[in-house]
Structures are given as structure tokens and as C-alpha cells.
Amino acid sequence: MGSVVGGVSRYVLAGLVYKFFGSNFPYGTLAVNLSGCFLIGFLNALAEVKFLLNPNARILLMVGFCGAFTTFSTLILETVNLLKDGELLKAILNGMGSFVFGLFLFYLGQIAAELV
Numbered sequence: 556m557g558s559v560v561g562g563v564s565r566y567v568l569a570g571l572v573y574k575f576f577g578s579n580f581p582y583g584t585l586a587v588n589l590s591g592c593f594l595i596g597f598l599n600a601l602a603e604v605k606f607l608l609n610p611n612a613r614i615l616l617m618v619g620f621c622g623a624f625t626t627f628s629t630l631i632l633e634t635v636n637l638l639k640d641g642e643l644l645k646a647i648l649n650g651m652g653s654f655v656f657g658l659f660l661f662y663l664g665q666i667a668a669e670l671v
Contacts, residue, residue: 557615557623588625
């Protein structure tokens with residue numbers, strides 16, 4: 556249920572942003588990713604600091620909704636958790652590795668598809 560609502564919310568928010576700001580820059584995706592980071596940070600504090608989210612609500616909202624809304628927010632959460640655990644190198648590798656290897660694999664996938 557959370558994934559369905561998150562996916563639809565991503566579509567709606569990105570569409571509205573593109574409608575108002577145009578499509579000459581990925582404003583919609585940026586808006587979704589940044590708002591998702593805010594939201595997962597907010598929900599994480601409700602769960603871990605305020606203890607206001609039970610495990611089921613946490614799964615529904617953080618994994619389901621935020622996971623479908625943007626996986627970027629999950630990347631940020633996991634990187635912050637590594638930083639909180641004192642794992643600076645792992646945090647840097649996670650963030651930069653996801654970006655650099657993601658770009659590499661994207662292009663590798665394109666090349667593979669062109670060879671088919």
C-alpha cells in the first residue's frame with residue numbers, strides 16, 4: 556500500500572513541478588529526491604528519537620512510501636547511519652560509489668542493449 560501511494564505521489568509531484576518550471580532541467584526529479592530526503596529524515600526521527608512510529612508504521616512509511624517515492628532518500632538515510640556509526644570511509648564509498656558506479660552501469664547497460 557505504501558509503495559502504491561509513494562509511486563503515485565512521485566508521478567504527481569514531479570508532474571506538477573515540471574508543469575510550473577518546465578523540463579529544461581530535471582526539476583521534478585530534484586523536487587522528489589529532496590522532499591523524499593526531508594521526509595525520510597523526519598520519519599526516522601519520529602521512529603528513533605520520539606518513538607512515535609511502531610515497526611509496522613515504519614515499514615509502511617519509510618520502506619513502502621519513501622522507497623517507492625524515491626530510493627535516493629534511502630541512500631541518504633543509509634549513508635547518514637554509517638556516519639552516525641563512525642564509518643566515514645564506508646559512508647563516502649556508499650554515496651560516491653552509488654553515484655559513480657551507477658553512472659558506469661547505466662552506460663554499460665546502454666552499450667549492452669546496443670549490441671543486442
